[in-house]
Amino acid sequence: MGRVTERRKVIRIRDGAVSARPDTLVAEEPLEIRLNGKPLAITMRTPGDDFALAAGFLVSEGVLGAADELRNIVYCAGATVDGSNTYNVVDVQTAPGVVIPDITLERNVYTTSSCGLCGKASLDAVRTTARWAIDDTGTSAGSVASATSAASAAGPMRLEPELLAALPDRLRAAQRVFDRTGGLHAAALFSEDGELLDVREDVGRHNAVDKLVGRALQNDALPLSRTILMVSGRASFELAQKAVMAGIPVLAAVSAPSSLAVDLAAETGLTLVGFLRGSSMNIYAGDHRIALRTAASLG
Numbered sequence: 507m508g509r510v511t512e513r514r515k516v517i518r519i520r521d522g523a524v525s526a527r528p529d530t531l532v533a534e535e536p537l538e539i540r541l542n543g544k545p546l547a548i549t550m551r552t553p554g555d556d557f558a559l560a561a562g563f564l565v566s567e568g569v570l571g572a573a574d575e576l577r578n579i580v581y582c583a584g585a586t587v588d589g590s591n592t593y594n595v596v597d598v599q600t601a602p603g604v605v606i607p608d609i610t611l612e613r614n615v616y617t618t619s620s621c622g623l624c625g626k627a628s629l630d631a632v633r634t635t636a637r638w639a640i641d642d643t644g645t646s647a648g649s650v651a652s653a654t655s656a657a658s659a660a661g662p663m664r665l666e667p668e669l670l671a672a673l674p675d676r677l678r679a680a681q682r683v684f685d686r687t688g689g690l691h692a693a694a695l696f697s698e699d700g701e702l703l704d705v706r707e708d709v710g711r712h713n714a715v716d717k718l719v720g721r722a723l724q725n726d727a728l729p730l731s732r733t734i735l736m737v738s739g740r741a742s743f744e745l746a747q748k749a750v751m752a753g754i755p756v757l758a759a760v761s762a763p764s765s766l767a768v769d770l771a772a773e774t775g776l777t778l779v780g781f782l783r784g785s786s787m788n789i790y791a792g793d794h795r796i797a798l799r800t801a802a803s804l805g
Contacts, residue, residue, distance in 0.1 A: 510554050532690050534709045539563060540582065540597040541606065552690065552708045553593070555717040556581075559708075560596050562720030565728070566748045568607055570600070571637045573726035577601045638729040638753040640775045663732055663755060665777075666797050669700045671785050673736045674760050680705040693718050695754075696734040703733065711739050712748065719752045729753025741780055746770045756795060758782050763790055 516529040532552055539547045539560045551559060557579040564570040582595040600606065677694045680702060691711035695703040695718050706717035715737065722728050734756040735749050741759035743766035749757045750770065757771070758779040768790045771778035777792030789796055 510552055532709050535594055538595045540595065541569070542599055543597060549710070549713060551710060551713045555706060555721070556593070556596055558706075558717045558720030558724060559713055560598050560716075560720065561723045562716030562718065562748075564598060565719050565723055566716065566744075566751045568635055568637075568751065569604075570723060571728060573723060575601050575604045576723065636750050636753070636774070638731070640731070640750065640753060640755045663698055663795050664797050665698060665734070665756065665795055667785075667787065670734075670758055670779060670782060670787060670796075672700060673734065673758060674782055676700070676702055677705065677736050677738065681707055691738045693738075694736045695722075695730065696736060698732050698734065711737050712742075712744055715745055715748045719748060722752065731755065734758060736782075740764070741767050741778060743767045743770060746776060746778065750774045750776055756792070758787075 510533055511530050512533050513528045514531055515526060518525050518527055534550055535553055537549050537551050537553075537556055537559065538545060539549070541564070547563065549559070549563070560579055561570060561576060570576055577599040579596055579598050581593050582597050673694070673696060676696070677692055680694060681690065681692045690707040690709060691714050692705060692707045693711060693714035694705040697703055704718055704721060706714045706721075708714040708717060715735065718735070719728075719730075722730055729752060731753045733754055735745075735752075735754045736758045737745060738760055740761040741757055741763035743764055745759075746757055746763070746767040747770060755775075756777040756779070760782050761780065763771075763778055763780045768778060770776070771791035775792060777795040778790045779787050779796075780790055781788045
């Protein structure tokens with residue numbers, strides 16, 4: 507399997523002094539995702555957690571929603587002319603009886619590390635139907651339930667701005683590969699009490715989210731109904747959709763959301779927070795989950 511980082515020679519100039527040195531870079535390689543033996547998508551990703559990435563991608567596409575719908579994921583041997591295994595092709599086998607939406611097999615999605623899904627003809631083509639309504643009072647399944655069940659008994663989800671303000675630093679502290687490369691995005695899942703539940707890194711933020719969601723699926727922990735998804739960078743429509751498809755009620759980003767992300771959040775009941783930096787933040791949708799103490803806080 508490919509490595510997460512690679513070394514390359516660079517010419518370094520500092521204060522007029524020129525030197526040659528090796529530099530650590532984040533690895534980027536293509537991953538082809540096959541569904542029941544049929545090519546489905548190619549994404550540019552950082553190698554690692556490939557099975558979770560594939561599973562999470564299929565959750566966001568509306569194919570999978572529970573651990574028992576997933577039979578197996580394997581690397582495909584013979585992916586090259588000489589028959590060797592590149593570990594860049596995975597095949598996801600669904601359990602008998604799982605209905606596969608026709609569109610997922612027809613459009614042969616190509617994704618990039620920067621924009622995610624590209625080339626879709628219309629907004630209707632990117633919309634998928636969520637299995638669960640975003641729920642403030644339900645509990646998550648599987649391993650995440652133990653971290654959130656006590657809080658869920660207290661009623662609807664309600665977050666203090668101070669808790670949200672602390673999340674970017676907690677995310678940054680958990681980024682192991684970023685410290686060596688400076689070139690990775692990250693996505694982290696937090697409980698409503700601010701406990702870090704999981705974190706994944708990838709050259710593409712959408713892949714990092716898929717890895718989080720895929721691990722939750724494998725652990726039978728969907729829907730993630732009382733959690734916060736924190737992402738580095740901006741909040742695109744695609745990331746908002748991935749949150750909705752996983753049942754995540756709160757999406758927070760350190761940068762700006764897109765207009766379509768805001769529209770989707772308002773439509774589905776997702777709480778969307780952007781420009782989360784220090785004690786400042788913008789709440790674009792779902793402010794009912796944020797504890798705004800005074801009218802001046804809305805200013």
